[in-house]
Amino acid sequence: MTSVTFTLVALDCPDPAALAEFYQGVLGGGISRDSEEWWELREPGGTRIAFQLAPGHRAPDWPRADANSQQAHLDFDVTDMEAAQEKVLALGATALDLDDQGGKRGFRVYADPAGHPFCLCRAADRP
Numbered sequence: 001m002t003s004v005t006f007t008l009v010a011l012d013c014p015d016p017a018a019l020a021e022f023y024q025g026v027l028g029g030g031i032s033r034d035s036e037e038w039w040e041l042r043e044p045g046g047t048r049i050a051f052q053l054a055p056g057h058r059a060p061d062w063p064r065a066d067a068n069s070q071q072a073h074l075d076f077d078v079t080d081m082e083a084a085q086e087k088v089l090a091l092g093a094t095a096l097d098l099d100d101q102g103g104k105r106g107f108r109v110y111a112d113p114a115g116h117p118f119c120l121c122r123a124a125d126r127p
Contacts, residue, residue: 008040008047009074012054013114019051022113025091026076049074059115062096073109073116077123081108084120093118 013019020031020039029043037053078084097109106122
């Protein structure tokens with residue numbers, strides 16, 4: 001049987017360097033680049049996120065499910081929601097849905113500078 005191993009997730013974007021720097025600010029880690037069209041972030045735990053130049057990139061319309069819906073989103077576990085929110089907003093994220101129902105819902109939704117949705121999730125709420 002063939003072995004399959006997850007390698008990375010790649011995000012299309014208009015500015016790979018800038019998006020790599022945004023996620024480095026969120027997660028830490030090191031940035032490398034193969035070319036001006038392909039940058040990678042290896043976060044401290046070893047996970048890799050790649051950022052690929054996509055001329056004419058158009059951010060998805062969250063939370064729609066029609067012609068320009070989100071195709072994927074990233075989740076990040078956090079131990080301090082307020083501190084994590086302050087950090088991502090300072091780095092350039094946009095708030096999409098902050099109504100966590102007074103803490104009853106374990107996540108809040110944001111968009112990165114290229115418009116990709118991502119969630120900050122309370123680590124304690126994960127199974």
